[in-house]
Amino acid sequence: MAGLTGHPVLEIGDKFEELQNNNINNNKNKEVIDKAGLVVKGEENSNNNNNNQGGERDMAPPTSNSLHRSGSRPQLDLSKAAIQGNSEERDPTILLPNQSDDISHFALDIGGSLIKLVYFSRHEGQSIDDKRKKTVKEISNGSRRSYPILGGRLHFVKFETSKLNECLDFISSKQLHNGSKHSYFFPFSFFLDPSSFLINGDSHAGIDSHYWNSEAPNKENAVIKATGGGAYKFADLFKERLGVSIDKEDEMDCLVAGANFLLKAIRHEAFTHMEGHKEFVQIDHNDLFPYLLVNVGSGVSMIKVDGDGKFQRVSGTNVGGGTYWGLGRLLTKCNSFDELLELSQRGDNRTIDMLVGDIYGGMDYSKIGLSASTIASSFGKAISDKKELEDHRPEDISLSLLRMISYNIGQISYLNALRFGLKRIFFGGFFIRGHAYTMDTISFAVHFWSQGQAQAMFLRHEGFLGALGAFMSYEKLGLDDLMVHQLVERFPMGAPYTGGKIHGPPLGNLNEKASIVRLSLVLLLDLTLHFVWVQLQISWMEKFVLKGTEITAPVPMAPPGTTGLGGFEVPSSKGGTLRSDASALNVGVLHLVPTLEVFPLLANSKMYEPNTIDLSDHCELEYWFTVLSEHLPDLVDKAVASEGGTDDAKRRGDAFARAFSAHLARLMEEPAAYGKLGLANLLELREECLREFQFLDAYRSIKQRENEVSLAVLPDLLMELDRMDEEARLLTLIEGVLAANIFDWGSRACVDLYHKGTIIDIYRMSRNKMQRPWRVDDFDLFRERMLGSEGKKPRPHKRALLFVDNSGADVVLGMLPLARELLRRGTEVVLVANSLPALNDVTAMELPDIVAEAAKHCDILRRAAEAGGLLVDAMTSTLDGSKENCSSVPLMVVENGCGSPCIDLRQVSSELASAAKHADLVCYYCSVMGRANIYIPFLLVSGE
Numbered sequence: 014m015a016g017l018t019g020h021p022v023l024e025i026g027d028k029f030e031e032l033q034n035n036n037i038n039n040n041k042n043k044e045v046i047d048k049a050g051l052v053v054k055g056e057e058n059s060n061n062n063n064n065n066q067g068g069e070r071d072m073a074p075p076t077s078n079s080l081h082r083s084g085s086r087p088q089l090d091l092s093k094a095a096i097q098g099n100s101e102e103r104d105p106t107i108l109l110p111n112q113s114d115d116i117s118h119f120a121l122d123i124g125g126s127l128i129k130l131v132y133f134s135r136h137e138g139q140s141i142d143d144k145r146k147k148t149v150k151e152i153s154n155g156s157r158r159s160y161p162i163l164g165g166r167l168h169f170v171k172f173e174t175s176k177l178n179e180c181l182d183f184i185s186s187k188q189l190h191n192g193s194k195h196s197y198f199f200p201f202s203f204f205l206d207p208s209s210f211l212i213n214g215d216s217h218a219g220i221d222s223h224y225w226n227s228e229a230p231n232k233e234n235a236v237i238k239a240t241g242g243g244a245y246k247f248a249d250l251f252k253e254r255l256g257v258s259i260d261k262e263d264e265m266d267c268l269v270a271g272a273n274f275l276l277k278a279i280r281h282e283a284f285t286h287m288e289g290h291k292e293f294v295q296i297d298h299n300d301l302f303p304y305l306l307v308n309v310g311s312g313v314s315m316i317k318v319d320g321d322g323k324f325q326r327v328s329g330t331n332v333g334g335g336t337y338w339g340l341g342r343l344l345t346k347c348n349s350f351d352e353l354l355e356l357s358q359r360g361d362n363r364t365i366d367m368l369v370g371d372i373y374g375g376m377d378y379s380k381i382g383l384s385a386s387t388i389a390s391s392f393g394k395a396i397s398d399k400k401e402l403e404d405h406r407p408e409d410i411s412l413s414l415l416r417m418i419s420y421n422i423g424q425i426s427y428l429n430a431l432r433f434g435l436k437r438i439f440f441g442g443f444f445i446r447g448h449a450y451t452m453d454t455i456s457f458a459v460h461f462w463s464q465g466q467a468q469a470m471f472l473r474h475e476g477f478l479g480a481l482g483a484f485m486s487y488e489k490l491g492l493d494d495l496m497v498h499q500l501v502e503r504f505p506m507g508a509p510y511t512g513g514k515i516h517g518p519p520l521g522n523l524n525e526k527a528s529i530v531r532l533s534l535v536l537l538l539d540l541t542l543h544f545v546w547v548q549l550q551i552s553w554m555e556k557f558v559l560k561g562t563e564i565t566a567p568v569p570m571a572p573p574g575t576t577g578l579g580g581f582e583v584p585s586s587k588g589g590t591l592r593s594d595a596s597a598l599n600v601g602v603l604h605l606v607p608t609l610e611v612f613p614l615l616a617n618s619k620m621y622e623p624n625t626i627d628l629s630d631h632c633e634l635e636y637w638f639t640v641l642s643e644h645l646p647d648l649v650d651k652a653v654a655s656e657g658g659t660d661d662a663k664r665r666g667d668a669f670a671r672a673f674s675a676h677l678a679r680l681m682e683e684p685a686a687y688g689k690l691g692l693a694n695l696l697e698l699r700e701e702c703l704r705e706f707q708f709l710d711a712y713r714s715i716k717q718r719e720n721e722v723s724l725a726v727l728p729d730l731l732m733e734l735d736r737m738d739e740e741a742r743l744l745t746l747i748e749g750v751l752a753a754n755i756f757d758w759g760s761r762a763c764v765d766l767y768h769k770g771t772i773i774d775i776y777r778m779s780r781n782k783m784q785r786p787w788r789v790d791d792f793d794l795f796r797e798r799m800l801g802s803e804g805k806k807p808r809p810h811k812r813a814l815l816f817v818d819n820s821g822a823d824v825v826l827g828m829l830p831l832a833r834e835l836l837r838r839g840t841e842v843v844l845v846a847n848s849l850p851a852l853n854d855v856t857a858m859e860l861p862d863i864v865a866e867a868a869k870h871c872d873i874l875r876r877a878a879e880a881g882g883l884l885v886d887a888m889t890s891t892l893d894g895s896k897e898n899c900s901s902v903p904l905m906v907v908e909n910g911c912g913s914p915c916i917d918l919r920q921v922s923s924e925l926a927s928a929a930k931h932a933d934l935v936c937y938y939c940s941v942m943g944r945a946n947i948y949i950p951f952l953l954v955s956g957e
């Protein structure tokens with residue numbers, strides 16, 4: 014598992030606390046998995062050491078092509094690529110017969126102020142072409158869907174309605190309107206014109222669809238879904254410019270469909286914001302309706318929502334976002350909405366608003382619950398004939414206007430909630446703009462007037478409700494069937510700081526990055542084009558490196574103070590600039606992965622929390638920020654070495670370090686910037702960031718070296734185990750699993766420990782320390798089931814799932830011997846490993862080779878691996894001479910669907926979910942790194 018927390022699973026949130034309190038309650042642990050039976054936990058082990066692991070060897074990158082939930086790289090199938098027609102031609106067409114479609118769909122919400130665009134890039138997963146192929150088939154028993162499975166990504170982008178042309182250019186440059194086409198051709202000329210890469214775009218769209226299409230687009234039939242007034246107003250323009258017809262969807266229908274989808278499908282979509290404090294709310298799907306939806310766009314619509322498609326627009330107000338921006342622009346001469354909002358942060362509305370105290374001689378009007386600081390009359394002081402507009406500070410005007418409008422919206426919303434007895438009010442629309450003071454003001458109004466009975470909540474995808482709803486009206490996409498576990502939100506890592514014109518979420522001008530891939534393709538076909546490739550690759554990376562030095566810290570949104578009696582002080586944040594639109598949207602790309610499933614043995618997926626550590630606790634965040642920052646130079650060294658230490662790798666390493674540091678800094682300032690933040694998210698972010706800078710496996714050589722060393726000592730270990738009687742062997746095996754899990758490069762103490770001795774020394778030393786009773790110690794129950802007791806026969810398990818974690822000793826000396834013991838007793842064993850590399854975790858792709866090597870020394874493993882389809886080639890002779898006949902009991906490998914050091918059991922691969930259904934033993938172990946850097950390994954063994 015590796016990782017600073019290991020794979021935190023099985024209610025480890027609870028467990029971790031319990032562990033820290035030295036108060037483990039076995040019964041509670043047993044509730045974790047339906048088929049609970051046994052929990053075994055190892056000794057606490059404190060390790061301190063130093064030293065450095067020396068020189069890495071450069072190795073060829075792995076050819077991982079399995080589908081997993083990250084999938085942040087474009088996947089190209091270049092096999093059988095060929096130039097069509099005459100290769101001497103200037104713009105020959107290249108045929109990629111095996112490249113799957115990248116079909117795009119998009120929908121628009123064209124409002125009074127902004128155009129919201131939601132588009133989908135879809136690609137097929139590649140077929141599994143590794144040694145696990147047979148395993149996967151076996152496990153599925155024919156029930157599993159066969160690859161490829163369609164997945165894709167939803168991207169969110171916005172434009173100003175007044176700049177409709179920008180939107181049309183964007184659509185055109187991405188050829189979104191040529192969507193569902195089935196050709197795999199593209200013109201060579203695209204690659205020779207660097208300017209064609211300078212369009213706005215994002216990294217996660219991967220390869221734009223038009224690169225695959227050279228046929229004249231079939232525009233006549235193209236129909237796109239759009240909502241908002243602009244769907245009517247600009248329909249002709251769309252036809253003229255893009256040749257597409259607009260299929261108009263009702264705005265209210267779309268708002269409701271979008272809100273319902275988000276509230277059901279995105280785990281932490283809604284949050285409260287009171288007095289500067291943001292808290293994510295977990296909405297119970299079965300208890301969502303009714304609610305009041307308030308969409309604050311140019312104007313405001315208030316909709317009572319009773320179910321999917323069941324709603325009534327109950328009210329609205331013409332004092333909305335357009336009013337703030339329009340009046341604000343007139344009164345302050347601001348050039349942009351953000352500038353206006355920024356001004357408000359430095360404003361003092363008391364100079365312009367008439368307060369209760371102004372009227373009551375500085376006193377509260379407490380009889381009716383009004384404090385002296387309550388605004389009695391917005392802009393009331395402007396009646397003074399002593400002051401003209403220019404005598405007022407634009408900052409004060411902006412704040413006064415913002416407060417007036419936000420408060421008014423909050424108050425009218427409350428009245429409508431009261432009218433219909435609604436307790437929950439969700440606010441959307443881009444007027445909110447994730448702005449702390451706006452949200453606080455609305456929340457305050459709702460709270461104050463409802464006396465705490467109604468709750469204001471905000472939506473992370475605030476302005477995109479209508480566009481999402483329009484998008485979902487494409488029936489064939491079946492998006493409404495998507496479930497929360499099939500969606501993974503990712504924040505592209507390099508983009509926020511790359512500069513250039515950015516639309517939408519933190520994506521940036523990354524088409525240049527995708528161009529690297531495209532040009533590599535050109536390279537394959539025509540090496541003379543090398544110079545173009547190099548030039549463009551540099552341009553993207555250099556841009557990042559240069560911009561990286563200009564990264565500015567975000568503006569802290571300090572909480573405003575309140576005075577209690579209905580009054581609000583001025584915002585205490587006097588900060589500088591607002592974040593640019595791109596990063597301020599705070600929404601990432603939504604990856605739709607239909608293959609993800611909830612781990613079926615999870616007893617209570619609602620209660621389950623994969624994050625052992627909640628980073629909204631500032632002390633925790635600061636601690637982990639320091640750990641990750643300090644570890645960064647070492648990680649960059651490893652990453653660069655893993656790519657051969659070339660100049661290109663160094664440049665990418667530098668860019669990675671800047672990108673990751675910038676994200677860390679951002680999260681330090683605003684921990685909830687990317688949604689609810691836990692340690693598992695932060696660790697995953699780091700892996701994603703590495704991948705985005707094309708470091709596919711930073712620990713590659715370390716892993717290989719440790720596998721080799723561990724495999725070399727495995728035969729001795731197996732002999733030692735075989736000399737023991739059954740009981741001693743079982744105990745030693747469990748101790749071995751606990752001991753070997755110490756080899757985790759995610760923990761500082763463990764890295765230090767490495768330099769104390771050889772792997773086998775450390776393994777033995779750790780094993781000897783695992784004195785019973787362990788913190789959680791159900792070993793006796795386990796032994797009884799495995800070996801039987803007086804009057805009770807052994808009851809071998811049918812199928813065991815062994816979650817494997819770190820490469821080297823952990824898997825080889827810890828888990829494989831346990832697997833062997835289970836196989837020997839007739840239990841099928843499924844090794845569960847990461848889909849993509851993360852730290853020193855072993856991956857599912859790497860396991861067959863490790864098992865094959867181990868099988869050379871062990872007949873049991875060899876036969877089982879053969880039975881499980883892991884050994885494709887005939888094996889060499891074995892050394893341990895075991896002759897037990899277990900050829901029919903297979904050893905298999907499945908990927909867990911995860912590319913992070915921490916697994917989230919709510920989102921695992923379908924092959925793991927499928928394997929779990931027949932399992933009656935789950936063996937899951939992890940090391941928990943406490944704040945004191947104390948290593949606490951524990952193993953959860955649950956069986957029926």
Ligand SMILES: Nc1ncnc2c1ncn2[C@@H]1O[C@H](COP(=O)(O)OP(=O)(O)O)[C@@H](O)[C@H]1O
Pocket residue numbers: 123124125126127128173241309310311312333334335336337338350351441442443444445446476594
């Ligand atoms: N960059 C921006 N430009 C203009 N208005 C913005 C911007 N960001 C936020 N807003 C606010 O959002 C409002 C538009 O919200 P939106 O939900 O998109 O409504 P509409 O559908 O009417 O365009 C604007 O009136 C303004 O108050």
Ligand SMILES: CC(C)(COP(=O)(O)O)[C@@H](O)C(=O)NCCC(=O)O
Pocket residue numbers: 123124125126241242264309310311312313314328329330331
């Ligand atoms: C007319 C609208 C639905 C248009 O939507 P918008 O472009 O503002 O998002 C909206 O502006 C609105 O509901 N206005 C309030 C009108 C009223 O009820 O007084």
Ligand SMILES: [Mn+2]
Pocket residue numbers: 122123124125241310311479
């Ligand atoms: Mn709108």
